[in-house]
Amino acid sequence: MKPAGKRSNAPIFWSLFGAGGMLAALIGPMLVFITGIAVPLGLVLPADAMSYPRMLAFAQHWIGKGFLFAVVALFLWHAGHRIYHSLHDIGIHAGMGARLACYGLAMLGTVLAAWWLLAIGF
Amino acid sequence: MADVAETRKFIEIEVLRYRPEQDSEPFLQIFEVPFTDDMSVLQGLQYIKDYLDGSLSFRWSCRMAICGSCGMMIDGKPRLSCKTFLRDFHPGRVRVEALAHFPIERDLVIVMDDFIDKLESIKPYIIAKEPRTLEQGEYLQTPAERDVYEQFSSCINCLLCYAACPQYGLNPEFVGPGIMALLHRYNVDSRDGGAAQRMDVVNAEEGVFNCTAVGYCSEVCPKHVDPANAVNQNKTLSAKDYFLRFVTPKGGAR
Ligand code: SF4
Ligand code: FES
Numbered sequence: 001m002k003p004a005g006k007r008s009n010a011p012i013f014w015s016l017f018g019a020g021g022m023l024a025a026l027i028g029p030m031l032v033f034i035t036g037i038a039v040p041l042g043l044v045l046p047a048d049a050m051s052y053p054r055m056l057a058f059a060q061h062w063i064g065k066g067f068l069f070a071v072v073a074l075f076l077w078h079a080g081h082r083i084y085h086s087l088h089d090i091g092i093h094a095g096m097g098a099r100l101a102c103y104g105l106a107m108l109g110t111v112l113a114a115w116w117l118l119a120i121g122f
Numbered sequence: 123m124a125d126v127a128e129t130r131k132f133i134e135i136e137v138l139r140y141r142p143e144q145d146s147e148p149f150l151q152i153f154e155v156p157f158t159d160d161m162s163v164l165q166g167l168q169y170i171k172d173y174l175d176g177s178l179s180f181r182w183s184c185r186m187a188i189c190g191s192c193g194m195m196i197d198g199k200p201r202l203s204c205k206t207f208l209r210d211f212h213p214g215r216v217r218v219e220a221l222a223h224f225p226i227e228r229d230l231v232i233v234m235d236d237f238i239d240k241l242e243s244i245k246p247y248i249i250a251k252e253p254r255t256l257e258q259g260e261y262l263q264t265p266a267e268r269d270v271y272e273q274f275s276s277c278i279n280c281l282l283c284y285a286a287c288p289q290y291g292l293n294p295e296f297v298g299p300g301i302m303a304l305l306h307r308y309n310v311d312s313r314d315g316g317a318a319q320r321m322d323v324v325n326a327e328e329g330v331f332n333c334t335a336v337g338y339c340s341e342v343c344p345k346h347v348d349p350a351n352a353v354n355q356n357k358t359l360s361a362k363d364y365f366l367r368f369v370t371p372k373g374g375a376r
Contacts, residue, residue, distance in 0.1 A: 004243065004322035010331035011364035014357060085334050088292065 013081050013103065020078025023070065031071070056120070065117045072113040080106035133157050133212050135166050137178065138219035140226050148226060150217070157208045163218060164192050164203040167230070180230035187344055190278030193285065194230055195219040200285035200342045222285040223294065237281060240297055244305040244323055249316030267312040274307035274352055276345040283339035283349050289332050296332040297323055299339035299349035306352035321363055330356045
């Protein structure tokens with residue numbers, strides 16, 4: 001009988017992946033509709049709904065900041081995890097390299113998002 | 123009604139052969155087998171063994187989807203050969219191969235040591251929460267408490283879910299669907315107190331997080347066990363255990 005191996009750190013990445021997936025499922029299509037279809041085509045929403053001053057004000061409010069940070073960071077962690085596992089599925093077992101590339105990019109995006117959101121001020 | 127002799131039907135069964143002492147690698151061999159509508163693929167193989175080629179090797183015992191020994195790839199899908207009927211492939215040919223993802227011992231017989239090792243590692247028996255003496259009587263359980271684990275206790279160790287799991291195929295270290303279903307069966311039994319020991323297997327690098335939620339395991343399970351569900355529940359349990367061990371002093375393994 002073989003003893004159980006070392007504890008996996010996967011729960012960290014899996015939790016971020018799960019949270020990102022949940023958020024994406026809840027608001028992803030709506031975001032695509034608003035930012036990619038409704039506003040550019042002037043449908044449903046007023047034409048200036050995403051004008052610079054409005055979006056700046058949104059990003060300066062702490063609720064807006066929190067929302068933007070969660071969307072950017074969690075979507076990235078979700079994508080990073082999904083891509084990492086898909087690489088494995090199609091036979092690319094790049095190991096540490098792939099892990100660093102996928103999760104590293106998500107980490108970088110998270111730090112940059114936090115940095116810019118703070119730099120914009122309150 | 124037509125004459126019985128005239129309606130006698132034949133089907134071609136294409137079997138993966140491998141006899142390590144004489145074959146350098148596995149190859150396919152075609153047999154023409156007479157069959158009736160009530161004949162299973164297993165009976166087709168038995169016909170071959172009895173009348174066409176006595177050297178053909180395969181595992182079977184119960185012939186009624188209970189013992190779990192007759193799992194094979196039938197037309198590319200993991201199935202019990204005693205529960206799959208030749209008539210469903212007629213007039214085409216049916217291909218029968220050893221279960222995917224396992225080393226072949228001989229013909230359709232696979233080496234299942236990996237599974238047995240894993241099965242032992244999860245302590246597949248009730249580890250009494252509060253041991254009782256004979257005088258105290260049996261361990262009682264309500265129907266509701268039984269419902270929590272009942273479906274998972276139907277597993278017959280047939281390994282079809284392992285042949286279905288692409289992650290097990292890529293990495294046989296992965297504990298795999300069937301073992302997770304069995305582990306869960308004991309962990310959620312109200313009489314059992316061994317969950318903390320078994321969680322080490324769930325939490326390990328070979329554990330539950332190798333699963334990428336494909337779900338094919340539950341599709342092929344002949345006993346409707348839904349191993350994917352056991353795996354999913356244990357991802358959540360393992361993540362909880364991972365984070366909560368910092369706040370609950372007694373919680374799980376390190
Ligand atoms: S869970 Fe189902 S498919 Fe897997 S070994 Fe058990 S009975 Fe077979
Ligand atoms: S012979 Fe027992 S399950 Fe098929």
